[in-house]
Structures are given as structure tokens and as C-alpha cells.
Amino acid sequence: MSDIIAKLRDTSFDDLHPNERLKxxxxxxxGKLMEDMADRATGxxxxxxxxxxKFHGFYQQDDRDLRSERRHQKLEPLYSFMVRLRLPGGLVTPEQWLTLDDVARRYANGTLRITTRQTFQYHGVFKENLRSHLQAVNQAMIDTIAACGDVNRNVICTANPYRSRxxxxVYDLAHAISTRLLPRTRAxxxxxxxEERVAGGEEEQEPLYTRHYLPRKFKVAIAIxxxxxxxxxxxxxxxxxxxEAGEIQGYNVCIGGGMGMTHGEPSTFPRLSDVxxxxxxxxxxxxAEAVLKVQRDNGDRHDRKHARLKYTVENYGVDWFRTKVERHLGSALKAARDFHFDGNGDRYGWYQGEDGAWHYGLFVQNGRLADTKGGMQLLSGMREITKVHAGDIVLTTNQNLIITNVSADKRHEIEALLDRYCMTRNISPLRKASMACVAFPTCGLAMAESERYLPSLIDKLEDVMHEVGLEQDAINVRMTGCPNGCARPYLAEIGFVGKALGRYNLYLGGNPSGERLNRLYKENIDEPTIMNELTTLLQRYAEERNPGEPFGDFVIRAGVIAxxxxxxHFHDAPA
Incomplete structure (x- = not known):
């Protein structure tokens, strides 16, 4: 047990955030979850x-579209739960897919949503259905443990374990990290x-997390x-x-990244990790365990807005943090190796892996698998594909999916189903490079629309792109309904962050490889202003860009944004 955690036993909870006492x-x-779940007098x-x-993988929400109406009718809000799966590396079998699809229709709102953490989440799960929902998922050998809460979250990795050795x-490593950092409580x-509770052994329930768990959430990613x-x-x-030569020789270790911030509080900011x-x-x-322990013992337990690991690194310094990690390891890390990233998007369409097997990357707009009237029938289409598909399905952190290990003689059958259910038609590079969080009507933190609004904004931007000759360009566009950053908007070449209904902060200057933060360009603007600003900038970009120059690089070189x-320095005034 660390000295710092030991001292917490003697610390007055009055000095800490209320969640610390609760944990x-x-x-x-x-807690009293058993009693709360049994209470049918309220949803x-x-x-x-x-x-x-949250530690068990779900959040209470309510339908914000219906709040006023239900208040007028003297009814409580229409409460339900968002349920998120723990799915390291994002792979499901066809059999699991069909179960998850069935669960969506029986116990949720009839859709599946791919998250930016390479997993599924459900919306609209009512209290009376929650246990049945979780038990059905468990029957498919999947759970929701630690998908939320002050613990290690779903571990993500470069998509598709069937591409190469x-x-x-890295897929196997994602599973191993998830298992190593999983809470041990049987709650x-x-x-x-x-499951029946077994008496005794309470002191050993959380040898890694202790009764205190982490100050805030902890996220791990692996890239190739x-x-x-x-x-x-x-x-x-x-x-x-x-x-090297197809074999992984080791890994560079990076610490201190995170996207969330709070509007109007410059002491909160997104941050990129350090090698x-x-x-x-x-x-x-x-x-992985050593880094988690350093954060467990030193993260801010007074102010949750400063409790992420990125602020621990900012407060104490990268060298201090590395020294603490090495002390846990009992040895020093070696010097970092050179690396190069050239993009943070997904592959679409057919491609072959190292062994010659075929894979199909399918775009899923904002991750929502649903059937739309007169449009894409993604939920029904994937249901039929998984009935005949012999390989697996892999989710991506860009909210898309990959149909893996398709034999040459099965390609025609899969293509026919993709066509029958209108799953691939007329999708521009701009739309494929876009991403949005859920926001309204279910997210309690949303200040503005995101998932429901971004597609129509992309429609308008596509028209501008066509007019200026950029229709084949994949400019990275991301939108969130609040500043917490679920869709990683602060890395986008064009980022939108909600301020109020119909109003957004516009950020510019990220790069296509995800290695640079963008910066605030215009604050609290509506759609006409958004379109005026971006139309002008896209015209300039079409006329003045250097060959092969990404939009995010152009706006910096041209002096549009620092x-x-x-x-x-994210909130610094423009240079």
C-alpha cells in the first residue's frame, strides 16, 4: 500500500471531493444499488x-426532448440508462453481433451505437429492463464492467487483428491490459x-485500486x-x-493526454501526451500498472476538473512522473524509438491483410447503426450480413466497423447485401472524415446538438467543397455538444464544440495525423456565421494551398490561426 493512499485513511473527507467519501x-x-434497482415507484x-x-458501465439519463412536456403533465422525467460494453479491441463474433442486435430491439431504443472507444453503447434502457439487458449481454460472454467510472476504461487499439501478426x-495486448487493470470487486x-456474495476477504477485493479507486477515469490506447x-x-x-520485419520489438510509452475542458475555465484544457x-x-x-498507480497515488482528489492524469503531469512534470513510474518498475525505461504517423482516419472498402484474406471497412455515420426511412438500412443490413458471414466484426475508434476475413468466394454475397440495404451509397470523403458525439436528447451534459445536427451541416459544407473544387478532400471535421471532448474535437482540422442551442465554438488547426491540438477561431457562433467563415476559408484553401498541404496546416501557414x-497554451490569445 502506498504512503499516500495510507494517508487518505486519516484525511477528512471534508477536504476532498464528495465522490471520494462515496467510493x-x-x-x-x-452502495444501496440493490435497493435502488428494486424500487419501482420511480424510473x-x-x-x-x-x-x-458508472463503475458498472452505465449512466442514468432522461429524454431531454420530453422534459418540458412531462413537467407540464406533472410527471417525472423519462428516465433511462445508457449502457456501454467493455470490448477491448472492439471485436465481436457474428453470433455476438446477433445477440447485441436482439438486445437493442428488446431492451433499448432499437439502435446500436459505436463509440469513439471502440465499443457499443445502448440508449433508452429502462430501469425495469436493465438487469435483463445486462444478463443477455453476459450470456454472449461480454460485460459492461469498468466501461465508465474512476477506473481504467475500455482499452483501444489499431483496428482489425486479422490484418497482420x-x-x-496489439489486440491481444489490449485484452491483457484490460484484464490486468480490471476492478476485482464482485459487486x-x-x-x-x-451471483451470491461470499463472506470474508473484503480487504483483498481491490488490491490495485484500493477502496479509493482512481481520482478520475483512465484511458489506454495502442497504435501501430x-x-x-x-x-x-x-x-x-x-x-x-x-x-521491424513484421515483428513488434517493443513500445514507446506516452503519458498525459486527455480531451476534456470546461468553458470559461482556462485552468482546464485538452492536452497531448508526452513520450x-x-x-x-x-x-x-x-x-500500465505502474502508470495507473502513480496516478492513483498523486492525482487531484479535491477538484474533479483537475483530477485527470494530464493535470498530474502538468503539476509535477514529465520527468517527475517518469521517475515515479520507474520506481514502481524497479528499472529505467529505455530511450524512445523513432516513429511516424501519417493519418488518423479509417480504411474504407475492400483491402487485403497480410495473409491475403479480404476485409471491408464500412462507414457508419456518427457510429449510429439504425434503419432510416428511404436511406441506409445499417442495422438490418448488418443483421443479414452476420447471418452469412464466417469472420468477425471489428469496431473502430472513428465509429466505423470492419467486416473481417471474407473469403474470395463470399465477397459477392457480402457486396450484394451491402447494396441491397443501401449501406455504401454517395458518401463523400468529407463525411467519412467526420465524427460527432451523441449530445441531445439523452446526454445530460449537452449544451447543443451534435449527432443529430452534424450530418445536415456536412450537407452544406459538401456543397461548398464541390463549388471550390475540393470534393475529393477529406478534411477532418468533428463536433461535440459540450466541451468534454468525447469525439476528440480538439484534434480536428475543423472542430465544433457546443456552447448553447444552435451555437458553437469553432476551432481550427489540428492535423490529419492527430499530433497537434487546434485553437479557438470564433466563439459562440450560429450556422450562418459558421458557413460564412468556412466558405471563405475553403475558397482560400483551394486557391492558395501548397501541393498536398492539409487544411489544418494551411490555416496555420496562412496566418489564419496560431x-x-x-x-x-490552448487558451492563449491569438498571436
């Missing part, structure tokens, strides 16, 4: 229970799966250059594979 007194995340659960359910290795199994599809530098901990050294493949699990050199 310690929760009986290892049990909601208590505030304390709401905080604890290196890809399979989830007892409360939601019906030259692809940075996971946006590696946006995470608390990252591993960059060093591959602190190199480790062998057999050291990765120990390094480059952000570090997260702490």
Missing part, C-alpha cells in the same frame, strides 16, 4: 447510486447477474504506425508499437 463507503461499489435511482453505476499482437456480478486511428496522444496512457521512453513487449503490463504548441 470509500460504497462497500466496493455496492430513477438516487444520486449516490447514479455515481456508482502485429495487429493480432456487478452480485447485483446484476445474481503509420496509422494513428486511435488518436493515441489523446489518452492518459499510450503505447506506440515499434515493428517518456521505450519498453519491451513483456514489460507493457507492468508499465499553432497550439502545448495544452497549457
Amino acid at each position: 470509500v463507503e460504497s462497500d466496493y461499489l455496492r 430513477a435511482i438516487s444520486e449516490d447510486a447514479t455515481q456508482l453505476t 502485429a495487429h493480432r499482437e 456487478y456480478h452480485e447485483i446484476f447477474l445474481g 504506425p503509420p496509422e494513428n486511428d486511435v488518436d493515441l496522444f489523446a489518452h492518459d496512457l499510450g503505447f506506440i508499437a515499434h515493428v 517518456i521512453g521505450f519498453c519491451r513487449p513483456d514489460q507493457v503490463l507492468d508499465v 499553432e497550439t504548441t502545448a495544452g497549457r
Whole structure:
């Protein structure tokens, strides 16, 4: 047990954030969840229970579109839960897919949504359906443990383990890290799966996390250059594979990334991670645990807005953090190896892996698998594809999916189903490079629309792109309904962050490889202003860009926006 965690036992909770007392007194995340779930007088659960359910992978929400109407009718809000799966590396079998599809229609709102953490989440799961939902998922050998909360979240990696031996290795590593950093409490199994509680051994329930768990969430990503599809530098901990002759020789270790901030509070900011050294493949699990322990023992437990690892690194310095990690390891990290990233997007259409098998990258707009009237029938189409497909399905961190291991004689059958269900028609490079968070109507933090609005804004931007001759350009566009950064908008060449209904902050200057933060260009603007500003900039870009110059690089070179050199300078006034 660390000295710092030991001291927490003697610290007055009055000096800490209220969640710290809640975690310690929760009986290892049990609290009164059993009683709250049994209460059918309300569709909601208590505030304390709401905080604890996050550790078990779901959030309480309500339909914000119906709030006023239900208030007028003297009804409580229409409460439901968002349920997120723990799915390291994002792979599901066809059999699992069909189960998850069935669960969506029986217990949720009839859609599946791919998240930016390479997993699925469900919306509209009512309290009376929650246990049945979790138990059905469990029958498919999947759970939701630690998909949210102050613990290590779903571990992500460069998509598709079937592309090469290196890809399979990082997929297996994602699973190994997830297992190593998984909470040990049996609360989830007892409360939601019906497991009997075994008396004794309470002190050993959380040997890694202790009763205190982490100050805030912890996110891990693994990338194989030259692809940075996971946006590696946006995470608390990252591993960059060093591959020689097809074999992974080790990993560069990165610490201190994170996207969230708070409007009007310059002490909060997005940050890119720093490379602190190199480790062998057999050291990765120990390094991951060591980094988590340093954050566990030193992260801010007073102010949750400053509790992420990125602020620990900012407060103490990169060298200090590395020294603490090496002390846990008992040895020094080696010098970092050279690496190069050339993009953070996904592959689309057919391509072959190292062994000659075929894979199909499918664009899923904002990750929402649903059937639209007169349009794409993504949910039905994937249901039929998985019924005949012998390979697996892999989710990506850009909210898309890959149909893997398609034999040459099956390609025609898959293509026919893609065509029958209108799953690939008329998708521009701009739209394929776009991404949005959920926002309204379910996210309680949303200030503006995102998933429901971005497609129509892309329609208008596509018209501008066509007019100025940029219709084949894939400018990276991302939108979130609040500043928490779920769709990683601060890495986008064009980023939108909601301020109020119909109004956004416009950020410019990220790069296509995910290695540079953007910067605020215009604040609190509406759609006409957005279109005026971007039309002018896109016209300039078409006329003045250098050959092969990305839009994010152009706006910096042309003096439109100053480059952000570090997260702490994110809010600096324009140069």
C-alpha cells in the first residue's frame, strides 16, 4: 500500500471531493444499488447510486426532448440508462453481433451505437429492463464492467487483428491490459447477474485500486504506425508499437493526454501526451500498472476538473512522473524509438491483410447503426450480413466497423447485401472524415446538438467543397455538444464544440495525423456565421494551398490561426 493512499485513511473527507467519501463507503461499489434497482415507484435511482453505476458501465439519463412536456403533465422525467460494453479491441463474433442486435430491439431504443472507444453503447434502457439487458449481454460472454467510472476504461487499439501478426499482437495486448487493470470487486456480478456474495476477504477485493479507486477515469490506447486511428496522444496512457520485419520489438510509452475542458475555465484544457521512453513487449503490463498507480497515488482528489492524469503531469512534470513510474518498475525505461504517423482516419472498402484474406471497412455515420426511412438500412443490413458471414466484426475508434476475413468466394454475397440495404451509397470523403458525439436528447451534459445536427451541416459544407473544387478532400471535421471532448474535437482540422442551442465554438488547426491540438477561431457562433467563415476559408484553401498541404496546416501557414504548441497554451490569445 502506498504512503499516500495510507494517508487518505486519516484525511477528512471534508477536504476532498464528495465522490471520494462515496467510493470509500460504497462497500466496493455496492452502495444501496440493490435497493435502488428494486424500487419501482420511480424510473430513477438516487444520486449516490447514479455515481456508482458508472463503475458498472452505465449512466442514468432522461429524454431531454420530453422534459418540458412531462413537467407540464406533472410527471417525472423519462428516465433511462445508457449502457456501454467493455470490448477491448472492439471485436465481436457474428453470433455476438446477433445477440447485441436482439438486445437493442428488446431492451433499448432499437439502435446500436459505436463509440469513439471502440465499443457499443445502448440508449433508452429502462430501469425495469436493465438487469435483463445486462444478463443477455453476459450470456454472449461480454460485460459492461469498468466501461465508465474512476477506473481504467475500455482499452483501444489499431483496428482489425486479422490484418497482420502485429495487429493480432496489439489486440491481444489490449485484452491483457484490460484484464490486468480490471476492478476485482464482485459487486456487478452480485447485483446484476445474481451471483451470491461470499463472506470474508473484503480487504483483498481491490488490491490495485484500493477502496479509493482512481481520482478520475483512465484511458489506454495502442497504435501501430503509420496509422494513428486511435488518436493515441489523446489518452492518459499510450503505447506506440515499434515493428521491424513484421515483428513488434517493443513500445514507446506516452503519458498525459486527455480531451476534456470546461468553458470559461482556462485552468482546464485538452492536452497531448508526452513520450517518456521505450519498453519491451513483456514489460507493457507492468508499465500500465505502474502508470495507473502513480496516478492513483498523486492525482487531484479535491477538484474533479483537475483530477485527470494530464493535470498530474502538468503539476509535477514529465520527468517527475517518469521517475515515479520507474520506481514502481524497479528499472529505467529505455530511450524512445523513432516513429511516424501519417493519418488518423479509417480504411474504407475492400483491402487485403497480410495473409491475403479480404476485409471491408464500412462507414457508419456518427457510429449510429439504425434503419432510416428511404436511406441506409445499417442495422438490418448488418443483421443479414452476420447471418452469412464466417469472420468477425471489428469496431473502430472513428465509429466505423470492419467486416473481417471474407473469403474470395463470399465477397459477392457480402457486396450484394451491402447494396441491397443501401449501406455504401454517395458518401463523400468529407463525411467519412467526420465524427460527432451523441449530445441531445439523452446526454445530460449537452449544451447543443451534435449527432443529430452534424450530418445536415456536412450537407452544406459538401456543397461548398464541390463549388471550390475540393470534393475529393477529406478534411477532418468533428463536433461535440459540450466541451468534454468525447469525439476528440480538439484534434480536428475543423472542430465544433457546443456552447448553447444552435451555437458553437469553432476551432481550427489540428492535423490529419492527430499530433497537434487546434485553437479557438470564433466563439459562440450560429450556422450562418459558421458557413460564412468556412466558405471563405475553403475558397482560400483551394486557391492558395501548397501541393498536398492539409487544411489544418494551411490555416496555420496562412496566418489564419496560431499553432497550439502545448495544452497549457490552448487558451492563449491569438498571436
